[in-house]
Amino acid sequence: xxxxxxxxxxxxxxxxxxxxxxxxxxxxxxxxxxxxxxxxxxxxxxxxxxxxxxxxxxxxxxxxxxxxxxxxxxxxxxxxxxxxxxxxxxxxxxxxxxxxxxxxxxxxxxxxxxxxxxxxxxxxxxxxxxxxxxxxxxxxxxxxxxxxxxxxxxxxxxxxxxxxxxxxxxxxxxxxxxxxxxxxxxxxxxxxxxxxxxxxxxxxxxxxxxxxxxxxxxxxxxxxxxxxxxxxxxxxxxxxxxxxxxxxxxxxxxxxxxxxxxxxxxxxxxxxxxxxxxxxxxxxxxxxxxxxxxxxxxxxxxxxxxxxxxxxxxxxxxxxxxxxxxxxxxxxxxxxxxxxxxxxxxxxxxxxxxxxxxxxxxxxxxxxxxxxxxxxxxxxxxxxxxxxxxxxxxxxxxxxxxxxxxxxxxxxxxxxxxxxxxxxxxxxxxxxxxxxxxxxxxxxxxxxxxxxxxxxxxxxxxxxxxxxxxxxxxxxxxxxxxxxxxxxxxxxxxxxxxxxxxxxxxxxxxxxxxxxxxxx
Numbered sequence: 119x120x121x122x123x124x125x126x127x128x129x130x131x132x133x134x135x136x137x138x139x140x141x142x143x144x145x146x147x148x149x150x151x152x153x154x155x156x157x158x159x160x161x162x163x164x165x166x167x168x169x170x171x172x173x174x175x176x177x178x179x180x181x182x183x184x185x186x187x188x189x190x191x192x193x194x195x196x197x198x199x200x201x202x203x204x205x206x207x208x209x210x211x212x213x214x215x216x217x218x219x220x221x222x223x224x225x226x227x228x229x230x231x232x233x234x235x236x237x238x239x240x241x242x243x244x245x246x247x248x249x250x251x252x253x254x255x256x257x258x259x260x261x262x263x264x265x266x267x268x269x270x271x272x273x274x275x276x277x278x279x280x281x282x283x284x285x286x287x288x289x290x291x292x293x294x295x296x297x298x299x300x301x302x303x304x305x306x307x308x309x310x311x312x313x314x315x316x317x318x319x320x321x322x323x324x325x326x327x328x329x330x331x332x333x334x335x336x337x338x339x340x341x342x343x344x345x346x347x348x349x350x351x352x353x354x355x356x357x358x359x360x361x362x363x364x365x366x367x368x369x370x371x372x373x374x375x376x377x378x379x380x381x382x383x384x385x386x387x388x389x390x391x392x393x394x395x396x397x398x399x400x401x402x403x404x405x406x407x408x409x410x411x412x413x414x415x416x417x418x419x420x421x422x423x424x425x426x427x428x429x430x431x432x433x434x435x436x437x438x439x440x441x442x443x444x445x446x447x448x449x450x451x452x453x454x455x456x457x458x459x460x461x462x463x464x465x466x467x468x469x470x471x472x473x474x475x476x477x478x479x480x481x482x483x484x485x486x487x488x489x490x491x492x493x494x495x496x497x498x499x500x501x502x503x504x505x506x507x508x509x510x511x512x513x514x515x516x517x518x519x520x521x522x523x524x525x526x527x528x529x530x531x532x533x534x535x536x537x538x539x540x541x542x543x544x545x546x547x548x549x550x551x552x553x554x555x556x557x558x559x560x561x562x563x564x565x566x567x568x569x570x571x572x573x574x575x576x577x578x579x580x581x582x583x584x585x586x587x588x589x590x591x592x593x594x595x596x597x598x599x600x601x602x603x604x605x606x607x608x609x610x611x612x613x614x615x616x617x618x619x620x621x622x623x624x625x626x627x628x629x630x631x632x633x634x635x636x637x638x
Contacts, residue, residue, distance in 0.1 A: 144421045145434055149193050151427035154440060156456065162187055162198060167452065170491035176208050177215065188230040188239075195236050195253070199227035205241075207253055217256055222249055233274045233281065240283055242269025248285045250274070250297065264302040265293045270312055275322050277339055284325075286313035292327060294342060304342050308335050314355050319376065326378055326392075328354035334380065336392050348395045352383035356422040360389060363429065364445045366399050381433060385418030387448050401448045406435050407497060437480070439495070455484055455493045467508045467516060467530060475516060477503040483518055485530065498526055498539040501549075507563065509555040515577065517563050519550030525565050527577055527590065540582060543575050543590035552617075554606040562593075564615055566603030572596050572617060598625060 145156040154165045155175055160183030164175040176198065178184075183201040189210060190196070196210040199221060207217040221227050223243030231240045238259070239251040246267060250260035260283075267288020274283050274297075281297040292306040292313060311331035318325050324345070325337045330353040336346040360377040366389065371377060376392040385406035389399040406418045414436060421434040430442040430451055438457035443450060459479035467473045467485070474486040483496035483503055501521035509515045514531035518539075527541035548568035555563040561577040573592040582588065599619035607616045618624040 145432075145440065146187070146189055147423070147425050147428075147432060148189065149191055149427060151425050151430075154454075155187065155189055157184060157187070158456075160184055160201070165454070165456075167454075168490060170489050175210070176206075176213050185226045186228060186230060188232065190232050190236040192236055195232075197230060197239060197253070199230070199241070201226055203227075217253075219256075222258065222261075223247060228269055229272050231272045231274055234276070238274060238281070240272045240274050240285075242272040242285050242287075244268040246287065248272060248283060248293075248295070250283065260295070260297060260300055262293075262295045262300070262302070264295070264305065265289055265291065271315060273316065273318070275318055275339075277322055284316065286316065286327070288312070290329070290331075292316065292337075306337055306342065306344070308344050308347065309333070311353075314382075315357050317358050317378070319359070324376070326357055326359075328357040328380060328382075330354070330382075334378070334390070336376075346392065346395060348390060348392065350380050350388070350390065350397070352380075353417055354380045354382040355417050355420055356381045358422070358424050361424050361426070361429075361431075361445050364389075365447070367447055369399050379422070379424075379431070381419040381422035383417045383419075385435070387422065387431065387433070387443065405441060405450060405453070405495065405497075406433075439493075453493045453495065454491065455486075455495075458484065462503070463505045465506050465508045465516075467513050469513060471513070473530070475506050475508065477506045477518065481520070481522075483516075483528075494537065496528060496537055496539070498528075498542075499524065504549060504551050505553050507553045507555045509561065509563075510557055511559045512561065515555075515561070517553045517555055517565075519553045519565055519567075521549040523548060523550060523567070525550055525553060525563075525573075525575065525590070529581055539587065541577065541588050541590040543573075543592065545573055545592045545595065546571070552603055552606045554608050554615075556608055556612045557610050558612050560612065564606050564608065566598070566606050566617055568602040570597060570599045570601060570603065570619070572598045572603070572606070572615065596627070598627075599623065 145154050147154055156163050161178050162175040162184050165172050184198050185201050187198045194210050196208040199205045203221050205219055205221045208215055223245050225244035227241045227243055229242040237254050239253050241249050246265055248262040252259050265285055265287030269285050269287045271286045283295045285293045290309045294303045296303050309329040309331050311329050313327055313329045316325055316327040325339055328334045334348045334350055338345050357378050357380045378390055380388050386401040386404035388397050391398050418436050419433055423432050425432050429445050433441045440454045442452040461478055463477040465475045467475050472488045476484045481499045481501055485494040499520040499522050503518050503520045505519045507517050516528040516530055518526050523546045525543040526539040528539050546567040546569055550565050550567050552566040563575050565573045574594040576593050598617055599621050601620040603617055603619050605618050614626055616626045
């Protein structure tokens with residue numbers, strides 16, 4: 119008998135998705151604060167903050183990988199540089215390609231900067247050179263030498279009536295060129311590691327530079343000499359002058375003083391005074407942490423910048439997350455996850471099921487708010503979270519299982535950006551690979567583990583009135599399989615529990631085996 123041809127009875131339309139919008143390089147916000155520009159697998163992406171939509175910012179060319187980019191303050195002029203040494207100028211709003219040219223650098227363009235009029239573009243390469251381009255008349259104006267190695271930062275500033283170019287290279291010096299004479303004026307010497315950022319005062323009379331040598335240096339730009347070295351006791355990736363509307367508890371700012379914010383190795387924002395050289399404020403509770411078994415050795419913050427239109431400080435973390443902190447006490451306003459890695463388990467939650475709980479290749483659980491994909495990170499497990507589930511009749515209660523051998527119970531009925539688990543269940547001797555919540559109004563769940571056992575847990579009816587970390591004891595344990603348990607399900611009437619395993623069997627047991635203290 120010929121086999122019947124199989125046909126699809128139903129197709130599904132994807133209406134929203136969580137995807138990586140940032141994996142390499144630094145991000146840039148549009149001046150209006152509506153979107154983020156970032157690199158993802160060699161393509162320039164645009165992520166809309168309000169709608170959560172990710173799209174290509176400009177046209178991609180086959181075989182070309184974008185290495186760096188820069189959007190001017192007018193939110194219109196965009197320049198991209200590719201790995202093969204080609205540069206393009208775009209009209210960002212319409213995605214129209216206005217010009218393309220060879221960079222002239224031997225190697226890649228690592229950093230760029232516009233002047234205040236968006237007429238001159240400075241490029242710092244990996245070939246120990248800096249170039250200046252007139253992007254209106256479309257020709258190169260200066261070819262500058264003096265530094266050694268890859269440039270990490272360039273800037274063009276007007277000192278008096280003359281434009282000067284500043285560039286920091288692998289030689290740990292800040293090189294200064296006079297564009298009127300094309301001469302290398304001086305090299306500002308003092309740092310002993312890669313210079314990651316520098317920022318200029320409003321009058322361009324002073325400059326702050328930060329480095330991975332754990333100091334910030336204050337320079338006099340009129341005399342081009344060092345004024346002060348401020349030890350900050352961490353590798354610094356970004357620094358910026360404090361916003362005018364910054365308001366911090368128990369901190370008063372004096373007008374004659376200059377204050378700046380640092381971000382880097384420790385994963386927190388800190389405010390410093392240039393007059394005293396001391397830290398006057400430190401973020402109380404940073405949301406950026408390492409799990410206990412992490413072998414990551416780099417800085418926890420990759421980039422930090424102030425976004426005036428949002429009245430927020432944007433921070434990019436080592437996990438490629440973007441966090442927006444309010445200028446009032448550095449409280450979290452929004453949080454976006456740019457790289458979610460392998461997705462291991464997902465569940466809808468919330469009274470309107472407008473939140474998506476996602477377990478990825480991480481010790482933190484991600485809760486995405488639909489449709490914006492603003493994200494909360496749940497910290498508590500010490501190893502990768504493998505499974506999550508939500509009580510159908512109590513959608514504010516989340517259960518998770520992890521490679522740390524524990525289960526945790528979370529209450530999600532709070533809009534706080536930092537939620538902690540209330541109950542932690544100990545008892546499994548290996549990774550918890552599956553969890554399933556009961557279907558009725560009861561509050562029990564079953565967990566399965568690589569230790570081949572099933573455990574029954576009962577969540578107390580009353581939620582503690584304060585944030586406590588309470589112990590949860592399994593009500594019953596049974597040896598269910600011979601190998602790792604892959605999945606669990608509970609029947610709609612809560613009378614049967616089904617499990618499947620890598621021992622090639624699926625089993626069902628009557629809930630009475632557990633001697634449940636429930637009317638089932």
